[in-house]
Amino acid sequence: MGSNEMVAVVPEIKHTKLFINGEFVDAASGKTFETRDPRTGDVLAHVAEADKADVDLAVGAAREAFEHGKWPRMSGYERGRAMHKLADLMEQHTEELAALDGADAGKLLLLGKIIDIPAAVHMLRYYAGAADKIHGESLRVSGKYQGYTLKEPIGVVGIIIPWNFPSLMFFLKISPALAAGCTVVVKPAEQTPLSALYYAHLAKLAGIPGGVINVVPGFGPTAGAAIASHMDVDSVAFTGSGEVGRLIMEASARSNLKTVSLELGGKSPLIIFDDADVDMAVELSRLAIFFNKGEVCVAGSRVYVQEGIYDEFVKKAVVAAQNWKVGDPFDVATNMGPQVDKVQFERVLRYIEHGKSEGATLLTGGKPFGDKGYYIEPTIFADVKEDMKIAQDEIFGPVMSLMKFKTVDEAIEKANCTKYGLAAGIITKNLDIANRVSRSVRAGTVWVNCYFAFDPEAPFGGYKMSGFGRDQGMMAIDKYMQVKSVITAVPDSPWY
Structure with missing residues (x-):
C-alpha cells in the first residue's frame, strides 16, 4: 500500500449554530468547539457549544411544542405527510449530506450516497407510514364495564447519538419518536455535528413546527448530562458506550425516573x-x-x-x-x-x-x-x-x-x-x-450467511451489556408511548 493521496473535496458548511425552537442560535455562553476532518486533522468548522443553559432552552421549547403545539395534536396522517416531505428534501440533498458525513466522520462518500443517506430516508419513511397506524385495544373487562386502551406520546424525548453513522443514527432515533407525536432534543456526537444541524434546517423547510426538533451539539459531561438529568425530559434514547449508558441510568434515577433505552455496543x-x-x-x-x-x-x-x-x-x-x-x-x-x-x-x-x-x-x-x-x-x-x-x-x-x-x-x-x-x-x-x-x-x-442485513422492519438491540430496548420495527414506537387504560361503567348492559 502506498501513501494515501487526498482528494481535496470539502463540502460547504452552512449550519454551525444550535437549532432551538425552529431557529439557529448561538450558544448562551457564546462558546464554540472545533470539528475536524479526519482525513487531514484540519479544522472543518467551529460549532456552537451547548451546555446546561442551552439544553434548558431546548427542552423548554420542546415542552411548549408538546403541551401546546400542533405536532402531538395532528392526525398521524398529517405527521406522516410532514415526515415524507422531510424525506423528499433529504433525497434532493443526498450528495451534500453524504459529503458532510464524509468530511466530518471519514465515511466513504460513495457509500454515503448509496447506503447511509438512502437508509436514513427509508427509516424516516417507514415511520411516516406508521404514524397513522398507532392504536390501542378494546378490553373485555369483568362486570358492567367497558374498557379500552389509549396509546399516547410520552412527551419530550432526549436523544444522544454516536459518531459512526451520524445520519442513520439521527433518524433511527427521531423517526419513531416523531411518528408517536413526541418532541425531541438531539445531542449529536461532538465529533460529527454537521449533518444533524443540516437535518434540522431541512425539517424546518418541510414544515415541521418549531420546537418539535431541537439540535444541541456539545459534549457528554455538559450537554449530554443536562439532557439525562433534566426534570422535564420524559425519556432518553442513547447509543454509545456502556460507561456513558450507566451514567444516563444513574441520572434518570436521581431525577424524574425518565424511561431509558440503551444500545451499548458489542463484540460480535x-x-x-x-x-x-x-x-x-x-x-x-x-x-x-x-x-x-x-x-x-x-x-x-x-x-x-x-x-x-x-x-x-x-x-x-x-x-x-x-x-x-x-x-x-x-x-x-x-x-x-x-x-x-x-x-x-x-x-x-x-x-x-x-x-x-x-x-x-x-x-x-x-x-x-x-x-x-x-x-x-x-x-x-x-x-x-x-x-x-x-x-x-x-x-x-x-x-x-x-x-x-x-x-x-x-x-x-x-x-x-x-x-x-x-x-x-x-x-x-x-x-x-x-x-x-x-x-x-x-x-x-x-x-x-450474510452480515449487516438491516431493515427498518427488523427490531435491533442487545442482550446483556449491549443494552436494552429496541430500535427499528413497530415496537420502537412503543418506547415513546404511554399506555392508558380507560374503564367506563355501563350499568344497564346485559353483558357482564
Whole structure:
C-alpha cells in the first residue's frame, strides 16, 4: 500500500449554530468547539457549544411544542405527510449530506450516497407510514364495564447519538419518536455535528413546527448530562458506550425516573463452519470487520473458524485484508477511510499493541497508514485467546481476532464468552447447525450467511451489556408511548 493521496473535496458548511425552537442560535455562553476532518486533522468548522443553559432552552421549547403545539395534536396522517416531505428534501440533498458525513466522520462518500443517506430516508419513511397506524385495544373487562386502551406520546424525548453513522443514527432515533407525536432534543456526537444541524434546517423547510426538533451539539459531561438529568425530559434514547449508558441510568434515577433505552455496543462473533464456502466466508468476514473502518457497533470482530478450513481461511483472509484499499473516503476506489478522530486513532493503535504484548500473532496490518490523517491498516491477529483484551473489549476499529474451534458446542460456548450480546454471524450450509446456533447465541440479531442485513422492519438491540430496548420495527414506537387504560361503567348492559 502506498501513501494515501487526498482528494481535496470539502463540502460547504452552512449550519454551525444550535437549532432551538425552529431557529439557529448561538450558544448562551457564546462558546464554540472545533470539528475536524479526519482525513487531514484540519479544522472543518467551529460549532456552537451547548451546555446546561442551552439544553434548558431546548427542552423548554420542546415542552411548549408538546403541551401546546400542533405536532402531538395532528392526525398521524398529517405527521406522516410532514415526515415524507422531510424525506423528499433529504433525497434532493443526498450528495451534500453524504459529503458532510464524509468530511466530518471519514465515511466513504460513495457509500454515503448509496447506503447511509438512502437508509436514513427509508427509516424516516417507514415511520411516516406508521404514524397513522398507532392504536390501542378494546378490553373485555369483568362486570358492567367497558374498557379500552389509549396509546399516547410520552412527551419530550432526549436523544444522544454516536459518531459512526451520524445520519442513520439521527433518524433511527427521531423517526419513531416523531411518528408517536413526541418532541425531541438531539445531542449529536461532538465529533460529527454537521449533518444533524443540516437535518434540522431541512425539517424546518418541510414544515415541521418549531420546537418539535431541537439540535444541541456539545459534549457528554455538559450537554449530554443536562439532557439525562433534566426534570422535564420524559425519556432518553442513547447509543454509545456502556460507561456513558450507566451514567444516563444513574441520572434518570436521581431525577424524574425518565424511561431509558440503551444500545451499548458489542463484540460480535462470526462463526464459520467447515462446510462453508471459504471464499464467501472470507469476503463476509472482511466486510464484517473492515466496513466503515471497524467503527460499527455490530462489527464481526471475533472470527471463529472450524479447524477443517482454518488454514485455508487464514491465508485467504490475509490476502483479502491486504487488498482492502485504505485512502481518502472521497476517492471512489477507496475501501476504508480514516478513524473518526485522533482519540479513536490512538485508541485503536493501543489495542493493537495490547494484542502483540499478550501473545497474539499479528498476521497483517497493525500500523498507521500514510503521513497525515487518522488512517490505520486493516489488521488481523491469529492465536487469540478468549481472555485477551482484543477478544473482550470493543475496539471500534479495523482489528480482526481469529480463533479456531472444533465442535458446534465449543463454537456456541466461545461465541457467548463475552459481556456483550448485540449481534452474531453464522456461515454454514447446514440448516440444523444454523438453527441450533442462532437459537443458542445470546445476541439481539443473528445473521446467517450474510452480515449487516438491516431493515427498518427488523427490531435491533442487545442482550446483556449491549443494552436494552429496541430500535427499528413497530415496537420502537412503543418506547415513546404511554399506555392508558380507560374503564367506563355501563350499568344497564346485559353483558357482564
